[in-house]
Amino acid sequence: MRILVLGGYGHFGGRIARSLAADAGMDIIVAGRDAARAERFIVETALGRERMRAARLDVESDAFEQELRALAPALVIHTAGPFQERDYRVAEAALACGSHYVDLADGRGFVAGIDALDAKARATQRWAIGGASSVPGLTAAVVESLRERFSRLDAVQTGISPGNRTPRGLATTRAILSYVGQPYAALVKGEWRDVHGWQSLRRVVYPGLGARWLARCEVPDLEVLPRRYPSLKTCDFRAGLDLRRMHFGLWLGSWLVRARLVSGMQGWAERLLAISERWIENGSDVGAMHVGLSGVDFDGTPLRLRWTLLARDGDGPQVPCTAAILLARKLARGELPGSGAKPCLDMFGLDEFLQALDGYAIETDLRRR
Template identity: 60%
Template structure:
């Protein structure tokens, strides 16, 4: 049986290395570990060999902004391109288009709202070529959508979905994620709130997240793909919101204060300060915990005609949180490699894997989940 060639762009980054490690134990896979630094890609290859990798591997240099990107991808002859080199806000689709032109499948970990929703513009070409182009294979909307799909059958009418993510402070953090978050702090975005599309602001509307067995954490609003793709997928929704939070109050509330400066036009956007702010956050890496969590709250009318509210939660201990955003791409890559993802097209990452498939890929990690039925508050 021939090898399935997987090109991972940004392979040595925060999430790329976790995808590479998971796929390196697939004997049918041939991994091409790539990024702008050939030396870093080669160093990752050596690390994976030391861990006992079973896949064939090579290192390559790729710059996604280079004019010769198409020629570079064609020379590598990949069956699948996994693009992890964010941030994806303000990006175009040159990598996906180049992958299609080379008859390769494409998966990215984009969390840019417009980027993920707009991937459908490549649908006709993807179908013509018989290839998948999948955007948002990450915690949102990949995992959050799988959670909603798994629990939707319990509702006669699903009316509300609210999701939240809070990583542990002692978990590794990356520049691209920091840039993505800072890009919407204090800036307006649209959200479906109580039956109407309204303008809300990034990193405002403070709330707390409470999961049994863990201290509560602060949350604030974020602009993510779920806010578009979930209402489109579930037309009965009257409310769809998303929040994230930093475990340390000094960091979370400090960013909340900064959001008011941006909202009031007293300061420009914060993304230009991503590197120094990231360095400042690393002063406190010894504080807090290495436990990350995510919740998805769903409300509506149950099959028995009475109000129903469910809270699904996932808790990642011992610094395993970054595996969660990386796992959707791993699951999809395995399905493509084994011929278990029929069809073709370009779409956000919805309805392409089940929640059990996702959790099975994390079974070797200190990660646990729970679904609770809550007293409904209106």
């Protein structure tokens, strides 16, 4: 199966390309605007040119669709964010070329709106799947795996805190900064209310790791999970930085945006990323994620569960890559029947996801609270 990874030499795209290139029968095209970087990435990867080749592709080019068609991929995996600033031209071009499409988008509107391409995807008998990443891909799989324990599911509250000693990219930094201090709608206690990005601080204790501070973030879960589970009264997502100086510094910045002293923080992305790189040897290499569910069991008793994932030894960045890897493998084996355009919900089970992480220093835990 020929798979084109757009942004394939980047932070997440590189992991996806390496993982799929190790599979028999995969032909990986590492694509992006910088052909020299793509070539260097391939040379430095153990499998090298046996399973991978480079291609220059610029999604902003007028010739993008024509160049994509010439490469003839069966699947396009789009990792070149930030998706808060993207439209659907890559997905539309992929479908027009007869390719499946999968992205790692974390933009709320982008993922929630991808079903606008459903008619095109069905007409070409292909899939266009948005948000094949930690959110909503993994969170939705966790919720669905535990939903059968509830007669009524009232709340889903998720948090992610990556370890500081893991690589970070400019696109991810810009994505986070896009909503810092900005208002957005969230479902809270049965009402849609305006909340603000990187505010409402919360301290969460992870067994075997310790305490991390989290703050509100705007992600696709806030839109797609209430649609999927109409009984929800609260849907919350928070993220946090391992180093408190970075976490609380960003929190202070959110107040400048909220007070309209600055219009936003995206313009600071390169400088803040450079500062964070100076501190990359500090903190921990352990990332954490939790999904908390609250509701009522079938005896009418209140039920609260918390599923936790810990990623040690710097393996945390493999988690957001795994949904796309898993979907590519399922498509290659003919295990993803049907077609259409949708957010990454109900495309795989939690057990499948965790099996794809075998060999990484990742552990999970489920507790009743």
